[in-house]
Amino acid sequence: MTTNTLSILVSCTSSTEAVALSLASLTNLPKDIECEVLIVADSEVTPVISELIEEVAPLLPVHPKVIKLTAPISRARAFNLAADSADSEYLFLLEAGTQVTAETIAPLLQHLKNNPSAGIAAPLLICPQSGRVQSYGTTFTPSLRAQPLFASFPATHPAVNKQRSFQAVPANGIFMRAETFKDINKFDTKYKTGMEVLDLCCAIRNNEQTIDLIPQSTLLEPDTTASIIEDDLSVDTMRLNDRCKGCFGPDKHLIAKKEGYQFTISPWMESYMILTPEREQELNEQMMQSPDPSTCLALILEEPLWQTGYVQLAAYLESTGKFEEACGIRLLQTFFFPMLPLYRKLAAVAEAGNNDSLLQMANDKLSHIDAQLEDIGTLTKKAAGLANWARKAKETELQALYEGWLKDLGLL
Numbered sequence: 001m002t003t004n005t006l007s008i009l010v011s012c013t014s015s016t017e018a019v020a021l022s023l024a025s026l027t028n029l030p031k032d033i034e035c036e037v038l039i040v041a042d043s044e045v046t047p048v049i050s051e052l053i054e055e056v057a058p059l060l061p062v063h064p065k066v067i068k069l070t071a072p073i074s075r076a077r078a079f080n081l082a083a084d085s086a087d088s089e090y091l092f093l094l095e096a097g098t099q100v101t102a103e104t105i106a107p108l109l110q111h112l113k114n115n116p117s118a119g120i121a122a123p124l125l126i127c128p129q130s131g132r133v134q135s136y137g138t139t140f141t142p143s144l145r146a147q148p149l150f151a152s153f154p155a156t157h158p159a160v161n162k163q164r165s166f167q168a169v170p171a172n173g174i175f176m177r178a179e180t181f182k183d184i185n186k187f188d189t190k191y192k193t194g195m196e197v198l199d200l201c202c203a204i205r206n207n208e209q210t211i212d213l214i215p216q217s218t219l220l221e222p223d224t225t226a227s228i229i230e231d232d233l234s235v236d237t238m239r240l241n242d243r244c245k246g247c248f249g250p251d252k253h254l255i256a257k258k259e260g261y262q263f264t265i266s267p268w269m270e271s272y273m274i275l276t277p278e279r280e281q282e283l284n285e286q287m288m289q290s291p292d293p294s295t296c297l298a299l300i301l302e303e304p305l306w307q308t309g310y311v312q313l314a315a316y317l318e319s320t321g322k323f324e325e326a327c328g329i330r331l332l333q334t335f336f337f338p339m340l341p342l343y344r345k346l347a348a349v350a351e352a353g354n355n356d357s358l359l360q361m362a363n364d365k366l367s368h369i370d371a372q373l374e375d376i377g378t379l380t381k382k383a384a385g386l387a388n389w390a391r392k393a394k395e396t397e398l399q400a401l402y403e404g405w406l407k408d409l410g411l412l
Contacts, residue, residue: 004034007086010094011042011078016048018097037064040078045118076187076196093174099220107217108175119209120176120333122169123217126155134221137166137213139252141271153304159259165210167199167248173219192232195240202247266338268372275305323353
């Protein structure tokens, strides 16, 4: 018989500063839930973490415990080890640096209690610096590339505030029954690039359980990007395909259409969402009724895929010498609309604003795109394969999209 309702498992594979952020946020834990906090960390940093715990413990509803490791291990192994030591009905997986809010736990717990068929309940991941979405569930492009849905949308956007079921969600913030985690044999620890979470989600769905995103539950996740070794990615992809063949299918284009967006591709076959021409024109006309920067910004916040708005607002900021703000707008613009002219403009504005890191990022992206465009054979093979898949799947709009790419090159 379990002692607690909830075990919060914290994987510390990063810095102690990250652990300090997570610990401080645990003051937001509900006072009426019996819980335990287990922090898995390397033995070299556990003395510092123990000191941090003692500092913040009087403010917390529970005294966190440290599980000391004899050697550095992966996130998957850390969560598995913590789960082995947990004594609760439910598990909540938390990466160090992530911050719990007052709205994090209760909606997830309530969802699993009310829905026996739910295998995972996941929160909305929000970047604390910008208040924008880090991840709202994981979707898959037609080429089966996993992507977070509505990333960088304002967290208040109507499309974000809908409960949905997904094929997968990120590992950070997974809330599930301890029994379920044990039944599916926990995380597969042979992955090196984070694909173990896709493997886990596949096992959940094979167990005929759902994976649900609960937007009323919010979790603050810092904006970090880990580097991935290309060879590890290839090995992990083959392992995932072998273990989870047929488990995941393209769905990002379906969600885009359901929300009133269109789906398109860049010349190097990167897929993204855009507004319909009618919606773009509607926003343009609204802007003309009150043509000033504040109106433009308000409309961009209302509809983050409004292309004209980014052009006008960035141009205004650049004309008035506000290059720092212009860099932010241009960066968002390239995130939503991967287009060569926009990356070049981002590089130019970053240079004008003496933002060396952003300039380097823009130039690196341009170099990466150039390399992809030079390998026209690979792109052509990919487009032909996707067009053939879309034809067989009766995805007529996607078929037209990829065949159009081939026609533009005179190959069809």
